[in-house]
Amino acid sequence: xxxxxxxxxxxxxxxxxxxxxxxxxxxxxxxxxxxxxxxxxxxxxxxxxxxxxxxxxxxxxxxxxxxxxxxxxxxxxxxxxxxxxxxxxxxxxxxxxxxxxxxxxxxxxxxxxxxxxxxxxxxxxxxxxxxxxxxxxxxxxxxxxxxxxxxxxxxxxxxxxxxxxxxxxxxxxxxxxxxxxxxxxxxxxxxxxxxxxxxxxxxxxxxxxxxxxxxxxxxxxxxxxxxxxxxxxxxxxxxxxxxxxxxxxxxxxxxxxxxxxxxxxxxxxxxxxxxxxxxxxxxxxxxxxxxxxxxxxxx
Numbered sequence: 001x002x003x004x005x006x007x008x009x010x011x012x013x014x015x016x017x018x019x020x021x022x023x024x025x026x027x028x029x030x031x032x033x034x035x036x037x038x039x040x041x042x043x044x045x046x047x048x049x050x051x052x053x054x055x056x057x058x059x060x061x062x063x064x065x066x067x068x069x070x071x072x073x074x075x076x077x078x079x080x081x082x083x084x085x086x087x088x089x090x091x092x093x094x095x096x097x098x099x100x101x102x103x104x105x106x107x108x109x110x111x112x113x114x115x116x117x118x119x120x121x122x123x124x125x126x127x128x129x130x131x132x133x134x135x136x137x138x139x140x141x142x143x144x145x146x147x148x149x150x151x152x153x154x155x156x157x158x159x160x161x162x163x164x165x166x167x168x169x170x171x172x173x174x175x176x177x178x179x180x181x182x183x184x185x186x187x188x189x190x191x192x193x194x195x196x197x198x199x200x201x202x203x204x205x206x207x208x209x210x211x212x213x214x215x216x217x218x219x220x221x222x223x224x225x226x227x228x229x230x231x232x233x234x235x236x237x238x239x240x241x242x243x244x245x246x247x248x249x250x251x252x253x254x255x256x257x258x259x260x261x262x263x264x265x266x267x268x269x270x271x272x273x274x275x276x277x278x279x280x281x282x283x284x285x286x287x288x289x290x291x292x293x294x295x296x297x298x299x
Contacts, residue, residue: 058234061098064089071097074116076235078265081107081119089117100232100239102201108281110268118268122281123259125179126196129248135296138175140252142286142293149286152294174282175289177256183208185216185230192218192238199248201231201241210238224250259283 058073064087071085081097089095093109097119106126107119127134142149179194183206190208197203202218210216210233218226218240228240284292 055235060234062087063096063098064093073234075265075267076237078236079121079123080110080265080268081121082116082267083119084116086115087117095119099203099234099237101241102196102198103203103232103237103239105195105203105237110264120264120268121195123283124175124177125194125256127248127251128196128198131296133248135293137248137251138177138289139293139297141177141254141256142290144252145255146286149290151290174284174292176259176283176285178259179220179251179254179256181218181220183210183216183218185210185214194220195237197246199242199245201228201239202246204238204240205236206238207236215243220250221254223253258286 054075055073058076060071060073060083062069062071062083062085067087069085069087071083071087073081074084075082076099083097089109089112091109091112095107095109097105097107099105104126106122108122110118110120112118127137129137139151143151179197181192181194181204183190183192183204185208188208190206190210192204192206195203195205204218210230212230212233214230216228216230218228220226226240226246227243229243230238231241232239
């Protein structure tokens with residue numbers, strides 16, 4: 001308001017009132033976002049489409065040389081992790097990272113700097129059953145999915161008897177197979193990769209946000225759909241508990257894929273690393289797996 005003009009004239013009261021009209025507050029007729037709603041609780045997870053790989057105040061258990069350590073998870077995604085803890089591995093040591101129920105991942109040490117360690121996850125899906133069952137199912141799956149991989153005819157001369165080996169200490173055949181599926185949750189369907197699976201649960205990897213405590217449906221095939229409960233979620237790894245036991249023979253009807261070339265996430269590259277990281281996992285191709293399965297089943 002111009003006081004001088006009011007006193008000496010030049011502007012009528014009708015043109016410029018003493019009291020300005022108030023602007024209306026509240027909901028506008030054509031919008032729903034003009035009212036501020038106070039949040040009653042803090043966010044329990046990150047629902048934004050931001051980088052979920054960097055973690056804050058997340059811890060896990062890690063097994064190295066038969067000893068357990070508590071480690072801080074700094075990054076966790078895309079087949080690898082960066083952890084910080086008071087253990088002293090060597091390059092290419094094998095360790096197991098335990099994220100929760102059904103959340104054990106076999107890892108290899110990629111780099112070490114001070115008390116931070118870069119871990120690469122095993123590529124293949126881990127099958128947590130007795131080794132003999134795993135070998136039988138792997139053979140059926142290969143015969144159905146990869147018919148060009150021929151197994152020797154049955155009825156061959158039996159091999160020489162082998163000493164009995166306790167199944168708990170018998171190494172399961174390593175394989176190059178990855179099982180994928182679809183998670184139906186929150187009125188959407190998301191592709192997932194099965195990291196490990198057992199009779200009671202599984203760990204999956206997905207870029208979708210999955211809420212802890214929900215009860216989605218995990219579909220491996222049309223004949224293998226599992227009702228599950230989400231027990232935990234860290235980064236893009238999710239732990240699932242099955243509502244009923246999963247029989248391993250159901251994998252016979254699935255069609256896994258073969259491990260392909262893998263590009264590690266940036267945090268698995270140390271500053272001085274070469275562009276190519278040598279593969280020290282000693283993985284098998286399908287033909288080597290066939291030969292190993294034949295020898296394993298004849299023990």
